[in-house]
Amino acid sequence: MTQLALVIDLNVCVGCHACVTSCKQWNTSGSAGALADLEPYGADPNGTFFNRVQTFEVGQFPHTQTVHFPKSCLHCEDPPCVPVCPTGASYKRAEDGIVLVDYDKCIGCKYCSWACPYGAREFDEQRKVMTKCTLCVDRVTSTTLPKAERKPACVLACPANARLFGDVHDPESVVSRAIAERGGYQLMPEWGTRPANHYLPRRKTEIRVHAEDLTRVDNPLKLDGQQPEHPHHTPGREDFAT
Amino acid sequence: MKPAFSVIFLTTLLGAAQGLFLTLFATEVSALGQLSRADSQRLLVVGSLVALLLSGLGLLASFFHLGRPERAWRSAAMWRTSWLSREVIALPLFMLCVSGYGAAHLLGSGGTVLMGSVAVLVCLALFVCTAMIYASVRFLQEWASPLTLVNYLLLGCASGLTLATLLAALLGLATLVTPYALAATLLTALACLTRGASLLRNARLKPKSTLQSALGIKHPKIVQKAQGFMGGSFNTREFFHARTAALLRSVKWAFLLLVFPLPLLCLAIGVAASSTALLVLAFALQYTGLLAERWFFFAQANHPQNLYYQTIS
Numbered sequence: 001m002t003q004l005a006l007v008i009d010l011n012v013c014v015g016c017h018a019c020v021t022s023c024k025q026w027n028t029s030g031s032a033g034a035l036a037d038l039e040p041y042g043a044d045p046n047g048t049f050f051n052r053v054q055t056f057e058v059g060q061f062p063h064t065q066t067v068h069f070p071k072s073c074l075h076c077e078d079p080p081c082v083p084v085c086p087t088g089a090s091y092k093r094a095e096d097g098i099v100l101v102d103y104d105k106c107i108g109c110k111y112c113s114w115a116c117p118y119g120a121r122e123f124d125e126q127r128k129v130m131t132k133c134t135l136c137v138d139r140v141t142s143t144t145l146p147k148a149e150r151k152p153a154c155v156l157a158c159p160a161n162a163r164l165f166g167d168v169h170d171p172e173s174v175v176s177r178a179i180a181e182r183g184g185y186q187l188m189p190e191w192g193t194r195p196a197n198h199y200l201p202r203r204k205t206e207i208r209v210h211a212e213d214l215t216r217v218d219n220p221l222k223l224d225g226q227q228p229e230h231p232h233h234t235p236g237r238e239d240f241a242t
Numbered sequence: 243m244k245p246a247f248s249v250i251f252l253t254t255l256l257g258a259a260q261g262l263f264l265t266l267f268a269t270e271v272s273a274l275g276q277l278s279r280a281d282s283q284r285l286l287v288v289g290s291l292v293a294l295l296l297s298g299l300g301l302l303a304s305f306f307h308l309g310r311p312e313r314a315w316r317s318a319a320m321w322r323t324s325w326l327s328r329e330v331i332a333l334p335l336f337m338l339c340v341s342g343y344g345a346a347h348l349l350g351s352g353g354t355v356l357m358g359s360v361a362v363l364v365c366l367a368l369f370v371c372t373a374m375i376y377a378s379v380r381f382l383q384e385w386a387s388p389l390t391l392v393n394y395l396l397l398g399c400a401s402g403l404t405l406a407t408l409l410a411a412l413l414g415l416a417t418l419v420t421p422y423a424l425a426a427t428l429l430t431a432l433a434c435l436t437r438g439a440s441l442l443r444n445a446r447l448k449p450k451s452t453l454q455s456a457l458g459i460k461h462p463k464i465v466q467k468a469q470g471f472m473g474g475s476f477n478t479r480e481f482f483h484a485r486t487a488a489l490l491r492s493v494k495w496a497f498l499l500l501v502f503p504l505p506l507l508c509l510a511i512g513v514a515a516s517s518t519a520l521l522v523l524a525f526a527l528q529y530t531g532l533l534a535e536r537w538f539f540f541a542q543a544n545h546p547q548n549l550y551y552q553t554i555s
Contacts, residue, residue, distance in 0.1 A: 020470065045473035052470035054550060056453075058461045066467070069457060071550060080381070083323035086330060087316040107317055108309020111326050113480060114243070117381040117451065119547025122476040128309030185458045188546065190450050191381065199458055 003077060003097035004135055005168045005196035006152065007175040007184055008070050011203050013162040015053055015068030022157035023051040023072070023133075030138060032103055036126030048122045050133040051154055065202060070163070072154070073120035073133035074187060074195030075099050081112040081121065090130070097169075097196060098135045106130050117191050140165075168196055243382070244483050245540035248307035253372055254401070254532045255300035256333070257394060259293040260365045261402015261429075262409075263340055265422065266290065267358040275417035283347050285413055286354075290344025292409065297337050304333075325378050329371035336364045369395045376539075383447050384543040389440040396433035397501070397532060403429055404505055404528050407513075408521040419521075423513045427506055430528075434502040437535070441494070444542060451546035466553040477551050483541040493538050500531025 027050055028035045038046040051072040058065045075092075079099050082090050089105035090112050092098070101112075101121075106129035113121040113130060121132045136152035139145060149156065155165045166175035175198070178184060184198035266289040269275070270282070277285065305311040320327040339361035346354045373394035376385040403426035410418035453464045469478075483490075505528035512520030 017470070046479070047471070047473060047475060049471070049475065054466065054470045055468040056457060056459075057465045057467050058459055058463070060463055067457070067459065071470075083320075084326065084379075086318070086320050086324045086327035087313070088320045089316075105313070105316055106310065107313045109307060109317070109326065110309075110480065111324075111375070113476070114379050114382065114545070117546040119477045119481065119545070119550055123309065123480065187458055188451050188455050190455055191546075201458070 001097070001169055002095065002167050003075075003169045003196050004140065004166070005075055005097070005175060005198065006072070006135070006155065007164040007166075007168075007178050007198045007200060009160075009162040009164070009178070009182075009200040010067055010069065011162075011200060012160040013053070013068040013070060013158075014160050015055055015066075016159065017053050018157040018159060019070055019154035019163060020049060020051050020053055022153040024049055026136060026139070026153035027134070033127055035131065036124050038125055046125070048124050048131060050122070050131070067202065070154075071118070071120075072197075073099060073135075074118060074193075074197040075133075075135060077194040077196055078192065080191070080193055081116045084111050084115045086111065093137075096141075096167075098137050099132070100134055100137065101130050101132055103127065103129045103131070117188055117193065118195075168198070243540045243543045243545060244480055245537045246307055248303050248305075250533055250536040250540070251303035252300045252307070253394070254529065254536055255296045255303065256368070256372060257398025257532070258401040258405055258529065259296035259300065259340075260336070260369060261399040262289060262296070262405050263293040263336075263343075263365055263402070264362065264399060265403055265406040265425070266293070267343075267362055269418065270358060271355065274421055275415060277415065277417070281413075281415055283350070285410065285415060285418070286347040287344050288413060289406065289409055290340050290347065292405070294337060294340050294344065297333065297340070301333060301337070325371055325374040329368065329375060332364060332368040332371045336361070336368045339364050369398060381451075381546050382543045383450060384444045385539075387440065387443060389436055389443060392436045393433065393440055396429060396436055397535070400426060400429040400433045400501075401525070401528050401532055404509065404525045407509060408518070408525050411512075411516075411518045411521050419513055423509045426509060430502055430506055437501075449544065449546070451549060453549050456546070456549045466550075468555040469551050469553060472554055477547060481545045481548055481551070485541065490538065490541055493534050493541070497531045497534035497538055500527050501535055502531075504528075505531070 024035060035048040040047065051070060054069045054071060056067045056069055058067055075098055077097065079092055082092055082099065086109065087105045087107055089102045091100060091102065093100060108123065108128045108130065110123055110130065113123065121130050124131045139152060140150050142150055151165050155163045164175050164178055166173040168175050168179065170176060178200060179198050182200045184200050186195045186198060266286055270286060305314065308314060317327055317330045321331055343354060343357050343361050346357055370391065373391040377387060377390040380386045403422055407419055407422040407426055410422055454460055457464065505524040508520045508524035508527060512524060
């Protein structure tokens, strides 16, 4: 069975918010209607977004890391928001595992949002229904878009390629390989919701700098006597390279 | 969570209506107070009408919670999985049963005990549905406890009995006032114990989710630097009460006083001095206290999604 999902690489996300704006652009222009913003130019603007990038500082100064953390609906394999819906407006598609809201059936009781531990659902104050990330279902199932563009808008927008899209149930897919090879994990595993979206952890990036690399790269005979550098007469790293 | 007044009114009004109905039926079955036929009929008809009125007001309040009230009829569809859907079925059913029960007494037709028994079952089912809407959300640990169900049941019965005491006094049924007041005292005391237990439990709760599990980063020190936007969103509107801890504490002590000792004091003096005004005050205080109690019930619940929305920037 197919389970479409995103895999988000925290190691390369630079926090540019391109996925946020492209998501908003695509979904606000879609057939389901605009994602309402309340008083966008007022003193207290309020808006509906399916995707956000948050920033966290991990560690104690000076040993800190800045982690940019994109968050959207995780399309859980056992979505707690679906069974609580009194009308059946909230559902998980059998064919590709996308969790969706039928905007024509939703009564706007907001109960599903209480039942989502991730805060993935957003009530649209203009349409008065619950909305959420659709994994750009209209893009990924499109038959008119070019093949390369049948991906969520956020994935196409990411300049760092931090967002991978694919079927996490297919062990050969790009996303499954990334999860397996790079320790992909799920958020809040303690609730047993089994999110389909995974995150790839930060990796330690090391650059080895040898002292001689800083002074001279190619000087096999150690004959460079020009100032201010002194000629090296002891064997250097390149003497052992082969 | 941000307290939703529509739901606060719905649950408190329903609780009082259900408690009142249970009291009426218990009175009929046990032949409490040795009422004359006419008196009994008067009490049961008027009482059913009041219970119906309260639950109708509750139903009305619930519509204000919906973004699309015109589609409310759809919400009976998913009764197999959703407690909310089950409540949507149980509430009109309860109102129907109470109407039937009251009408049967009004018309003097037989079978009232059978009708009442069915209504009692529906009434108890409604208590379960209402409470389980909250108790079944496992992410809200303050709610996810059997105590939630017990509290809804006992607080509903307590307020219903206080109202029944007032009703008996207004209808001039002196033989019922004292036993009702005693029962109200007992139920209020019991509810005080269980609500106190849930307050103690919630004070000792350890959140299951942490910033570490929310991000999947296992470092003890993580600080949010930006939530991704400067304005508001549904996440900041719906899940934060935006009140100070001091206000929450005040509301807690206010409801502990208003729901439990003060109405009991008014009941005791009211019954001893045969003062209807004090009985009115008893119910008014307890109902106001229950509004505060339900407000606190919401405000105290801490949703795990709040972990993601700690710092604007």
